Structure formats: structure tokens, C-alpha cells
Amino acid sequence: MAGSPTLTPAIVVGVVRYGETSRIVRLATRELGLQSAIAKGVARPRSRFVGLQLLSEGTAHLLQGRGELATLTAFDPLDLHTPLASRLIAFRAASALAAVAGRAIPPAHHPEVHDALRHGIRLIEAAPEPAAEIAGLAALWRFVAALGHAPVLDRCVRDGRPVDAAGGAAFAIEEGGVLCATCASGGGATRLAHEDLQALAFLLAGDAPPPDLDARYARAHRRLLGRWLTRHVTDGPLPAVEGWVRGDDSPLGVG
Ligand SMILES: [Zn+2]
Structure with a gap:
């Protein structure tokens, strides 16, 4: 006899075809962390699976197998x-968030990570389109923080000395945060203005007034976050993240 399935809140962060009618889904679950599962017969007429698509949120019924692949027996x-899919800026950001989740969530019980992902998707969805840019940056940075990979902004990441950011500061992506003046004199770090650091603090935690990001500025922030993700979170580039970073160069999203 097979065991009974585990029921857990889950968000679909990846879907790939498997055979004619089945799919393998990656699920960010609340109880079991990241799980890959086969959903059999999804594409058949009268399939019992409804809404098994990228970013869908629901209750997954997971039957653990002997290997890494579980079986999804139902999805409530x-x-x-669905409204996200028709909004270009919002959908790009949410897709990048899902891709990061599909790579970086551990396969273990970390409810706070699942909740950060869920809040992030809602933050993006709730933002009117002009604000979706900032919402996307905030959702991704806060998810990064929930994963335990937030940058150090209040002291030198190399020697712990206080950093006076009033005149801006050097930001060493490789090392994971800002540098004091002494360490920065060696060069090699990205220079961030005071406003950039303030914006970053807001995007990470939201305890400052929201920054006013024009398009060029927003692209710089996307590029910074993209480099951060590649270095500290996703262990290499992800196409959905790269697409989001390139972002607004083309109104059709193909630039
Ligand atoms: Zn230092």
C-alpha cells in the first residue's frame, strides 16, 4: 500500500512537460521546502488538475517516492x-522571483521562506503598473533576505568597522556588502551613492520612504540585484532573472 499524501500550501515555481500529458512541477511548499513532483495526466481532457501553472498558489497533495521525485496526486x-500574466513589468518580476525560488529554496521545512515568496508575489500583484518596478525589486530583495543572503549595509563587511554612508559607500558584491574607507581604497568595489544605499535599505526592509526610481535608475538597481543573485543566491545566472534585468529596453519585452 502506498502511504497517504502530505498536504501542504505550495506555489508553482516551475513547470516542464513530461511526455504527452504529464508535467513535472517544482513546488515551493510550506511544509517540505522545494519539491519536484510529477503531475500525471495534467493535459488530458477532464484532468482533475486545475490551474497548475507558473505562480499558482494552492494546496499540494504530495506522495513521497523513494527518489527525489514525488507524485502530485491533487492540487487545490x-x-x-492569473492577472499577473497580462502585465509585462509585474510578470517579469514575478517570473524572476519564481526562478530564484526554484533554485534557492532548500528542500526542508522553512515556512518563513515560503511566506516571503507568497508575500513577494502579492506585493508585485498589488502594485499598480508604474509601481510594479519597485515592488519587483522589493519582493526579490526581501526574498533574498528571507533566504539569509541580505547584504551587509551598516558596517564594513571585511573588518566590521562602522561605515559612514552619508557620502555614499563602496559596495563589494563578491564580499557581500559595503566597505569602510580604508578597505575601499584598494578599489574593485561598486560605488553606491547615499540615495542608492537608502533605496537598497528600503527595498530590503521597507522602513524608509520608498525611493523614486526613474527607468534608468531602476535598471541599475535590477543589474545590481541580478549580480547579487548570481553570486550569492542562485549559483549562476538564470534566464528568467536575466530577462528581468534586461527588462524595459524594449516595450515588447524582447530587447
Ligand atoms: Zn573595512
Whole structure:
């Protein structure tokens, strides 16, 4: 006899075809962390699976197998986030968030990580389109923080000395945060203005007034976050993140 399935809140962070009618889904679950599962017969007429698409949120019924691949026996949809798919800026950001989740969430019980992902998707979805840019940056940075990979901004990441950021500061992506003047004199770090550091603090934690990001400035912030993700979170580049970083160069999103 097979065991009974585990029921857990889950968000679909990846879907790939498997055979004619089945799919392998990556699920960011609340109880079991990241799980890959086969959903059999999804594409059949009268399939019992509804809304098994990228970013869908619901309750997954997971039957653990002997290997890494579980079997998804049912998915009770809660919120399919369908409106996101028709909004370019928001959808790009949410897709990047899902891709990061699909790479970086550990396969273990970390409810706070699942909750940060869920909040992030909602933050992006709730933002009117002009604000979706900032919401996307905030959702991704806060998810990074929930994963335990936030940059150090209040002291030198190399020697712990206080950093006076009033005139801006050197930001060493490789090392994971800002540098004091002495360490920065060696060069090699990205120079961030005071406003950039303030914006970053807001995006990470939201305890400052939201920054005013024009398009060029927003692109610089996306590029910074993209480099951070590649170095500290996703262990290499992800296409969905790269697409989001390139972002607004083309109104059709193909630039
Ligand atoms: Zn230092």
C-alpha cells in the first residue's frame, strides 16, 4: 500500500512537460521546502488538475517516492494569480522571483521562506503598473533576505568597522556588502551613492520612504540585484532573472 499524501500550501515555481500529458512541477511548499513532483495526466481532457501553472498558489497533495521525485496526486487552487500574466513589468518580476525560488529554496521545512515568496508575489500583484518596478525589486530583495543572503549595509563587511554612508559607500558584491574607507581604497568595489544605499535599505526592509526610481535608475538597481543573485543566491545566472534585468529596453519585452 502506498502511504497517504502530505498536504501542504505550495506555489508553482516551475513547470516542464513530461511526455504527452504529464508535467513535472517544482513546488515551493510550506511544509517540505522545494519539491519536484510529477503531475500525471495534467493535459488530458477532464484532468482533475486545475490551474497548475507558473505562480499558482494552492494546496499540494504530495506522495513521497523513494527518489527525489514525488507524485502530485491533487492540487487545490487557492489563487492562480492569473492577472499577473497580462502585465509585462509585474510578470517579469514575478517570473524572476519564481526562478530564484526554484533554485534557492532548500528542500526542508522553512515556512518563513515560503511566506516571503507568497508575500513577494502579492506585493508585485498589488502594485499598480508604474509601481510594479519597485515592488519587483522589493519582493526579490526581501526574498533574498528571507533566504539569509541580505547584504551587509551598516558596517564594513571585511573588518566590521562602522561605515559612514552619508557620502555614499563602496559596495563589494563578491564580499557581500559595503566597505569602510580604508578597505575601499584598494578599489574593485561598486560605488553606491547615499540615495542608492537608502533605496537598497528600503527595498530590503521597507522602513524608509520608498525611493523614486526613474527607468534608468531602476535598471541599475535590477543589474545590481541580478549580480547579487548570481553570486550569492542562485549559483549562476538564470534566464528568467536575466530577462528581468534586461527588462524595459524594449516595450515588447524582447530587447
Ligand atoms: Zn573595512
